[in-house]
Amino acid sequence: MAVKRIAIVGAGLTGLTAAFRLHRQGHQVTLFERGTQPGGSVRTIRENGYLIEAGPNSLQYGAPELKAVMQELDLEPSLLTAGPAGKKRFIVRGGKFVPVPTGPGAFFGTSLFSFGTKVLIMAELLKRPRIRTTDISLAELIRSHFNQELVDYAVNPLIAGIYAGDPEKLSTKHAFPSLWQAERSHGSLLRGLMALAKEKKARGESGVSPIVSFPGGLQTLTDTLAARLPTGALRLNAAVETIIPGRSHRLVWKRDGQSASGEFDAVILAVPAAGLARLTFGTLGERPFALLDSVTQPPVSSLFLGYRRDQVTHPLDGFGGLVPAVERREVLGILFSSTLFPGRAPDGHVGLTIFSGGVRQPDNARLSTPALLQRIAPDLRDLVGVSGEPAYIRHSFWPQAIPQYNLGYERFLEPLVLSEKQHPGLFIGGNVRDGISLPDCVKSGTELARKAGECAVNL
Secondary structure, eight states: OOOOEEEEEOOSHHHHHHHHHHHHHTOEEEEEOSSSSSSTTOOEEEETTEEEESSOOOEEOOOHHHHHHHHHTTOGGGOEEOOGGGGOEEEEETTEEEEOOOSHHHHHHOSSSOHHHHHHHHHGGGOOOOOOSSOOBHHHHHHHHSOHHHIIIIIHHHHHHHTSSOTTTBBHHHHOHHHHHHHHHHSOHHHHHHHHHHHHHHTTOOSSOOEEEOTTOTHHHHHHHHHTSOTTOEETTEEEEEEEOSSSEEEEEEETTEEEEEEESEEEEOOOHHHHHHOEETTTTBOTTGGGGGSOOOOEEEEEEEEEGGGBOSOOOSSEEEOOGGGOOSOSEEEOHHHHSTTSSOTTEEEEEEEEETTTOHHHHTSOHHHHHHHHHHHHHHHHOBOSOOSEEEEEEESSOOOOOBTTTHHHHHHHHHHHHHSTTEEEOSTTTSOSSHHHHHHHHHHHHHHHHHHHHHO
């Protein structure tokens, strides 16, 4: 196989995975990252005996692409699996954390949902297939199968935890394609999801993906991927500004204030929406992805707080809890970080990760650390029984956190598809297109590498 030069723009998890795969195939890869470190939103910090995840806090370990990468990196032996408490989750109702039911007995006994909603959930299994001609919001889909209570106390907090978004705006077709397909094929969302679980099991995928991390945090994965690339392949502080397509693609970038350029047989773009919007194409400086500047990406603040154990009355016996909008709180959710994995807090202390902002309350995310602490203090007191000042504080602010796959999102995908058709050897992926979770990013990077590798072979 002839060795081809392949450029990858963006050294988040998608770009790192693509670079690792292509290097393993024998191609010459150059990975450009405008920031000072690889990994994108995956950031782990160790300080004062605490381990803080500034971005994603854990990883669902079930996707075959993720498992393949872990095995090739020899990282599986070092995986930490969340303990039994990690399966217990809470949602706020009536100002208190209420456990999410995990089995039939708990479901019928829970105070989270009314008797009428429980009956509707059981009756939904009898729904017939329905082919919709137009996309609808996730909230409208759930209302049409169940009722508003389930939207308020299940879907709304779930979306706060995944997207920091609003289910009234999120597209079912783009944000939750499995639900879209379940309704079309089975009618019942519940039956469709059960069938999907059976299909995964038949393929050898585990039914329930365990929650995992590493003793050194999630950055272990991105650091290991970066370390497996050849010397000089990763270029930090290198902002790609222009792509001039052709039989070979010329990239123009700026690194440490100096302009440079180079030619490549294929180019992978694995940057967020704002990064795509900035790129110019050709000698006339056209911006084919300028529309992506309009993708909603709300700000989110992640506040890690360390307390002495006796300062928190809640047993912290679970993964954490999410907050529905109807409860009118200032936080989106609270993770019990030191419960989920060992080594997250010093002996005699606990660590909590609080999320605030998102689509629901973007101004909260932009507050200074003291102002945000003051804003959320009543929630910490009421929900987990916090008293006194935290022993440790780490505030991480993400001005553009998670792309919202809202209704009409296809208009942002159209220029990506068109550019790939117009410019053979150009491939675009990542969280702007292929899903927002870490397993989604690994899957996207794997697929981008496959496409670029096949293209390079045929050049």
